[in-house]
Amino acid sequence: MTHTWQITTVVDAARARVAIARLTAEHGVSVVDRSRLVTSLTAQLRQCLTKGGTWRLTLRVTPLSGGDEQRQLRLSLRPGPDDTGAPTWRASVPADGEVGGPGAEPARTSPAALAEALFSADDDAARVLDALSEQEAVVAFHREELHQTNQGVLALHAELDAAGEAQRELFAAERAARTEAEEARRRLTFLADASAALTASLNHGEIVRLLPELLTPAYARGVDVWLLADEEAERGHAPRPAAAVVAARTGRPQYAAAHPGGLPGVNDRPPSALHPTVPLLCVPLSARRTTLGVLILTPPGDRWDPDDAVMLIELARRAGIAIDNAQRFEHNRDIAETLQRALLTDLPSGPGLRLAARYLPATHGLNIGGDWYDAFRQPDGSLITVVGDVTGHGLRAAVMMSQLRTALRAYAVDGGSPGRLLTRLHLFLHHLQPDLYATAVIARFRPGERVLTWAAAGHPPPVLRTPDGRVHTLDAKPGAMLGIPLRQDIEDHTAALPPGSTLALYTDGLVERRTQGIDPGIERLTVAMADLAESDLDSDLEGAADRVLDPMLRDSERDDDVCLLLCHVDSGQETSRA
Incomplete structure (x- = not known):
């Protein structure tokens, strides 16, 4: 369906505008779309009247692809045949249905009809304004809602910023605490290590x-x-x-x-x-x-x-x-x-038999213990030599050693063999100090005899070097330790003592090592004794004692006292009274 209007004057334009408004209303165009279309058409018509000339306004009603019930109104405003340079204006609106037919009544042009059209346009404008007011209310509602949302978002951002700042502060505090803890740990570790080094x-x-x-x-x-x-x-x-x-x-x-x-x-x-x-x-x-x-x-x-x-x-x-x-x-x-040096004996000297002693205190702890050596003569002229060891260290062990030394000298005045002297010492120690024990070895040299008499109580065996350079361990069965709760009679033992012989009495600190025991140490001592030259023993017994100690102490931890007593019978001479 097509409608056409020739527009030359303002009345033609008004008629066309009224007709377009009526037709769009009859075809069910919405108020908003109708008002928008008519307003746009009015502006175009005003421009055409300003330019002058004849203009053709065409309205076509065409169906949409969706079906017959859906139509579209297409407007076109173009100049007349005498003016081909002006552009064509076009517009279109959807329509819900058709009310008028092809013979629709032409637009009325009487003043009453125009007034009616004017009032109708005002009604449309009022309805558009009402719709606009509703939309403004909706927009205002949504604007307020958006404002509230924005305020909430801003508050949330503020909370997030505050939480982020608090988290950063917590991280910084944690790093500072960790650093402080590491520094404190470093100081405590240093203090502990330094204290251990100082107190060692x-x-x-x-x-x-x-x-x-x-x-x-x-x-x-x-x-x-x-x-x-x-x-x-x-x-x-x-x-x-x-x-x-x-x-x-x-x-x-x-x-x-x-x-x-x-x-x-x-x-x-x-x-x-x-x-x-x-x-x-x-x-x-x-x-x-x-x-x-x-x-x-x-x-x-x-x-x-x-x-x-x-x-x-x-x-x-x-x-x-x-x-x-x-x-x-x-x-x-x-x-x-x-005190220890004061308790050690000055060795007696005499023709035919010479003595050399060494005493080395332990290098760990209080350097005083129960090791001792002694040499003295009995009334019959016999020379008694003794090496002993009281268990333990410290002043108590030293005092007990002094008492044993004094008791032995007292018992020796009455005579008696080494075994008898050790038996009496055993009884003395057991009654005097039941919780202390001792070991000892005694050797007796009689004038004019080439026989050595000796006895031991829980002590390492003596070592005898004969003039031919051979070394023997005098390992006959010894008695038990002195002072233990056991009745015992300690036996005497004898060994040949030709001129040039050397007897070594010692304590376990010389030969015992924690990781090896005592037997390897005794073997090393026999080797050291065998390496001595007979001429050195005759001329320099003190130097010989040092040469025995040197190899024996190389691997020693020196955690125990060391005592060594060398007794040398001069070559070609008899043991005689000093």
């Missing part, structure tokens, strides 16, 4: 030398250890900083620098006149409420970390205890060694 030594000089090795360069650039009682070291030393003197006098750590150190438990002082540009940390070395010295430190950098300073103060406290323990041990060791 019982030599205070070694502890003093060890402190700089432990602290530099991680915790100090320079370390000076000032021991107050070390007068010999102080004679050639430079003056001490005033802060060190104050630390020694007050027993409190002092920090001498141009600025406060902020170190916990440390007093701040002016910079040292001896070192004005270098900060000094002076920490007392104390033990048993007594200041033994001062640890004078210079920082590894510009200053100390407060936690490092706390650790250094604790290390100085432990070092002071270690030094005090070492000094007390050294003092007691000197007393013990003096």
Whole structure:
């Protein structure tokens, strides 16, 4: 269906506009689409009237591909045949159905019809405005909803930012805590290792030398250890900083620098006149409420970390205890060694028989034990030689050794063979000290006899070197240890003693090793004795004793006392009274 209008004047344009509005209404075009189409057409008609000339407006109703009930209204506005340069305007709207037919009534042009069309247009405009108001209300609702959503999103972003910041702070705090924990672990590990190293030594000089090795360069650039009682070291030393003197006098750590150190438990002082540009940390070395010295430190950098300073103060406290323990041990060791030497016998000398002895205290622990040697004459002129070992170490073992030595000499005044003397010592020790035990070997040399009489109680066997260079172990069955709760009569044994013979009596510290036992050590001793030259034994028995000890002690840990007594019968001579 096609409708055509010729437009030359404004009345033609009004008629066409009214007709288009009516037809679009009749074909079921929606108010909004109809208003939009008519408004757009009106603007085009106004332009055409402005340009002038004749214009042709065409309306075609065409079906859509969806079916007969769906139609489309197509408008075209083109110039007349005399004006071919102007463009054609086109527009289209969908229609729900057709009301008018091909013979539809032409548009009425009376004033009443135009007025009716005008009012109808106003109705359409009102309906469009109502729809617009509804849409504006919907838009306003959605705008408010969007605003609320945006506010929620902004609040959520703010919460997320706050949560992210809190998480970053937590991560930073965790990293800081982990770093602090690692630093604390490093300090505690160092403190434990350094304490173990300091307490492992019982030599205070070694502890003093060890402190700089432990602290530099991680915790100090320079370390000076000032021991107050070390007068010999102080004679050639430079003056001490005033802060060190104050630390020694007050027993409190002092920090001498141009600025406060902020170190916990440390007093701040002016910079040292001896070192004005270098900060000094002076920490007392104390033990048993007594200041033994001062640890004078210079920082590894510009200053100390407060936690490092706390650790250094604790290390100085432990070092002071270690030094005090070492000094007390050294003092007691000197007393013990003096006592030990006082208990050892000056060996008798005489023609035909010469003696040489060696006593070496253990290098671990208090250097005093129960090993002893002795040599004395009986009333009949016999020479008694003895080597013994009281179980244990320390002053108690030394006192017991002294009592056994004295008792043996007393028993020997009444005479008696080595076995008889050991039997009496066994009874004496069992009644005097039931919880102490001892081992001993006694050898007797009679004047004018070439026979050695000996007896042993739980002791390593004597070793006899004959003039031909052969070495024999006198391993006849010994008695049990002295002092055990057992009644025993210890037997005597004899061995030929030609001139040039050498007898070795010793304690187990010479031959016993923890990983090997005692038998390999006795074999090494026989080899050492066999290697001695007879001329050396006759002329230099003291040197021979050293030559026996040297190979025996090469692999020794020296954790036990060592005692050796050599008895040499001169070549070509008889054993006689001294």
